[in-house]
Amino acid sequence: MTIAARAGYGARGALYLAIGTLALLAALDLGGDPVGTRGALRVLFAQPSGSLLLGGIAVGFACLCAWRLIQAAMDPAGYGRDLKGLGIRIVLAASALVYGGIAAFAVGLMLRWQDADLVPRSSAVTAWFASIMAAPFGPWLAGAFGLAVIGTGVAKVIKAWRAEFDEHLECEDHIRLWAVPVSRFGLTARGLLFLLIGGSMVLAAFQLQADRALGLAGVLRLLEHTPYGWILLTAAAFGLGAFGVFGLIEAVYRRIDVKDID
Template sequence: MTGPKLEHVARLGYAARGAVYCLVGGLALMAAIGSGGDAGGNQSALQSLLSQPLGWVLLGIIAIGLACHAFWRFVESLTDADHRGTSAKALAVRGAHLISGVASAGLAISAASMALGRAAASGGGDNQAAQDWTAWLLSQPFGQILTGIVGAAVIAAGFVFVGKGWRGDVTKHLKMTDAICRWAVPLGRLGYAARGVVFFIIGGFLIMAAIRASSAEAKGLGGALDTLREQPYGWVLLALTAAGFIAFGLFGIAQARYRHIDAPDAGDMKRAATRHVGALRS
């Protein structure tokens, strides 16, 4: 795949991720203000599209876009497309992008299955998925320790997101005019802050699962949103978080249009793959 074609793949991926965040945030906001909706997370939000006219077509398009986002995240992390380097911070960011790619790939598969009528969102949704992989992790040697480490890493990521929302340069990789920055920066800041809050909650549940050695304690995005709703003035907390998700979705669509993407060519990807395979063998 040539660089220009890969750039189009990356942009479609950012747009699809943005659309999913807008959908999740919109449904959660409706649930918060009592106008229907659902705070069930990614899978239930995608499932809701099937009730719309030509919903399976929309779902199929989103599935393709999420697959593009997953592919770009894999390429981005393995080839260092953003030229971050090999510092500890850079490697952590590239690792996070790799995990993001895995998550997008899983969601793309779920969306494609729903669009083809081969699967529906399970009753547990995101929570069930989180509990399934937590159960697998707990079953490994030193499983409780590993689960606790993952939980701590998720909380640390939450701090990074909140910090980025507070005073981070959210437009660092975007090429846009000052007029566009005036609305893109607030959207990005609010979006990252909302993601940070949700990561705190998900990480906290993972640590609880590690302490109690019970995968039932783990929660996904839907569980995190439900936890917010159950607090005093929970509808306000849920509404603010939902607004943040919508903001991040719109920011993702801005990324699809304005992000600087230095897409590697096929030769660069082949050399990167060779290096990583060699590192694994050594």
């Protein structure tokens, strides 16, 4: 399980490095387009040996999904069953679903079950948000989900600046000297992007317009088209790249709590 968890962290890091690189190329007008996770997977699939790249990422995210489920169900880190502990474990279970979805999408691309077009005809986030809005009490549910995403973003920023991740790293001081600030920057940037994503969802629910709900790609494009957008997009690109490096740091140096798993 230790190897599987490290493979999962590494796959997440590699994918976010790709997202950050594509955003930087777009910001500097060197080609490409800001994309989210699905867009990055499509770009990788279009490269030579794309199936091999996607196969590795799919396996990694499947491993990360399994590890998150184990963390949520068996609690090897000892979060407990109080309100805070249960909240953390629910978030871990929710992230498992997200990572499992990324793995499934990668497999779908390889098997041609998914559209491999680099410019998809519609946003998956918009379609998903529209289905929520159409449900009974849909706008209220959609708004609540947006608020939850905002709360997640705030929590990520706070966690980054408290450097809570540092206690899980087992590395020498000269590595920690650069690993901690890079990780803090990456986690902060991702948290701020969560705030923008959640804010767009709340606005979409309030205005009853599902197409206003943005995913990662939509937020990056929004930054790109603001005044001096290339500066904002460049900052976001470096932040996403830093989060990718954080994933690789976790893959190598994170302490994997498996001692309590039978």
